[in-house]
Amino acid sequence: MHRIGYLLSDGFQIMALATQAVFEYANETAGSPFYTMEHYSVEGGEVRSSIGLAVGTRAAGPRTQADTWIVAGVSDPVAMPARPDVLAFLRKAAGRARRVAAICTGGFVLAQAGLLDGRRATTHWAFAREMEARFPDIHVEADRIFIIDGSLWTSAGMTAGLDLALGMVEKDLGAEVARSVAHKLVMHQRRAGGQSQHSEMLDLAPKSDRIQNALNYARQNLTRPLTVEELAAAVHLSARQFSRVFTMETGQSPAKAVEGLRLEAARLMIEQSRHSLDVIAKETGFRDRRHLREAFVRGFGVPPQAVRREARSGA
Known part of the structure; x- marks a missing residue:
């Protein structure tokens, strides 16, 4: 069983949770519940998204473990920097997890935690220059859908998170399962991480x-x-x-x-x-x-x- 923990903070973008459909259909295609998912926040309880929708979460403590952590982005990572307790939790969790991922501007949280230093990363194109300026030790590639650098995964904005999740499914369960999931989700093409954000x-x-x-x-x-x-x-x-x-x-x-x-x-x-x-x-x-x-x-x-x-x- 592969445990996925979604780390949420107030103001998170609800689109990040759409990626759970990828793992849901992966379970269905694989014929057994390979993935389990849980929402976490550092304090637990209700966390409100950027549109005000309340989502229940479990408290992420010192003993909380997951195979994959997925950090949701916020609408403005500059005006809404991550809290110190969130960063402290991520630093410890990263050492125990198989991989840590950030969707959209969630990459700023990984950057603030120092997890992306010396690594390649991407984020929403509108904030790529800001990330590059604030974190010069990160090799920001603004024109990519998602990037894998070791155990750290980062994606571009919004729907690119679905491509990142499909990339995880392909890595875990194989290309055939990923293709089947993309077909069920009516994704007209499964984009590899190297594709451009530009349209x-x-x-x-x-x-x-x-x-x-x-x-x-x-x-x-x-x-x-x-x-x-x-x-x-x-x-x-x-x-x-x-x-x-x-x-x-x-x-x-x-x-x-x-x-x-x-x-x-x-x-x-x-x-x-x-x-x-x-x-x-x-x-x-x-x-x-x-x-x-x-x-x-x-x-x-x-x-x-x-x-x-x-x-x-x-x-």
């Missing part, structure tokens, strides 16, 4: 349905040249009107946005597949692997081979 579609954030539909059309037809005229026709606008509205809503030209979508798709294929760069270039609309490499270096600062090596190393 080109979210960054563009168009305001109208027409421009959103044009972007969806582009993403579904990346193998095509995708001229302004084609995108405009797909949403029943003239090319001139489409270019004007697109730039006004997204802050980018259609050509620049399409290149961003191509790069995002190429990066996913590089991280997740074994296809050659020639195949990936063709599937994502680049002329050839040389064109793909030039765009990759321009967009990400590294060649595609470096991203593939890092993804395989992380796996």
Whole structure:
């Protein structure tokens, strides 16, 4: 039996508890209760989340043990630093546990406890620079879904905690169980930790349905040249009107946005597949692997081979 203890403090983000569904379905898939879960706080009793929902907890004392500790984040780790008794408990618990994990800004709690010194870690992208500035001994990698460094696991914000939990299931019970759990949770893909937190579609954030539909059309037809005229026709606008509205809503030209979508798709294929760069270039609309490499270096600062090596190393 693998015991998981969720360490909660007032103001914790309720999304952290969504990861319990991953372990619940892992038990169901495995056919036996491999995981047990319990909520803890240093004082015990009710702890309120950031939206005011009260959750009952057991007191975490000197003899409290768990195989895995998961620390929930708070909405603002700078304004709400961890209490000294929480940090003292974590320092002792880390020495007895198989692993310690932090979801979202929970990484700041591990950092304050000194557990991340000299290690790689990630957190919500909005607080990554703050973590880097406050804790210079930590190798912060802001553009990662989750990171495993020895027995310490850290994840990016919100839904990335589900990916971290699935990573634990894969490590404990194997890839087939993790795939089954992801399928039951209707997760359209199981993201490896090395994937980027960045989403080109979210960054563009168009305001109208027409421009959103044009972007969806582009993403579904990346193998095509995708001229302004084609995108405009797909949403029943003239090319001139489409270019004007697109730039006004997204802050980018259609050509620049399409290149961003191509790069995002190429990066996913590089991280997740074994296809050659020639195949990936063709599937994502680049002329050839040389064109793909030039765009990759321009967009990400590294060649595609470096991203593939890092993804395989992380796996």
